Amino acid sequence: MTRPCRSMDKGRTYQTRTQMNIQQIREEILGLLRGTGREGIGQTIDYILGSTYFTARCHTHHHFEGGLARHSLEACRWALSHRGDVPADSVVIATLLHDLCTARSPRSSHIGGHGRRSVRILEEVCHLRLTSEEREAIRLHMHKEALTLKGNPLARIVWLSDKTSAAGLIPLRDRTAA
Ligand SMILES: [Fe+2]
Numbered sequence: 001m002t003r004p005c006r007s008m009d010k011g012r013t014y015q016t017r018t019q020m021n022i023q024q025i026r027e028e029i030l031g032l033l034r035g036t037g038r039e040g041i042g043q044t045i046d047y048i049l050g051s052t053y054f055t056a057r058c059h060t061h062h063h064f065e066g067g068l069a070r071h072s073l074e075a076c077r078w079a080l081s082h083r084g085d086v087p088a089d090s091v092v093i094a095t096l097l098h099d100l101c102t103a104r105s106p107r108s109s110h111i112g113g114h115g116r117r118s119v120r121i122l123e124e125v126c127h128l129r130l131t132s133e134e135r136e137a138i139r140l141h142m143h144k145e146a147l148t149l150k151g152n153p154l155a156r157i158v159w160l161s162d163k164t165s166a167a168g169l170i171p172l173r174d175r176t177a178a
Contacts, residue, residue, distance in 0.1 A: 040128035
């Protein structure tokens, strides 16, 4: 059962940035992506490593170096724990890659937009095989329409995880620490 986040206050002070370092975040993200075994995931990882994905900032929250990767992993962890019957590989792909458009790469400078741009990068540049639900969830992650879509619970989970992370409500703890 998914629950809406408690606050959308973009001015909220973000207090958890020191809980995991960017190297730990990077290893967890790459491991999650490899674990999907999805056709094209190797090319997608190559694209990410050649882009600013692990150093970029988000625009309106997580506005610090590495913010994009931290936000993406926060959303992924939250969504995995609220996914119900939604396949885990779809949750991993849609949450970790929904804001891929924010990372700069010379390979995608010709593609515009936001959610739609992420989808185009994944399909046209990385040749990642997306399901129709994943494509729709990434494309609509900025739109409330995602909450009312029939037949695509993934879109709702991605929307909620994105907004919950953006509100600073997901502390990112190092699960490997004793
Ligand atoms: Fe996001």
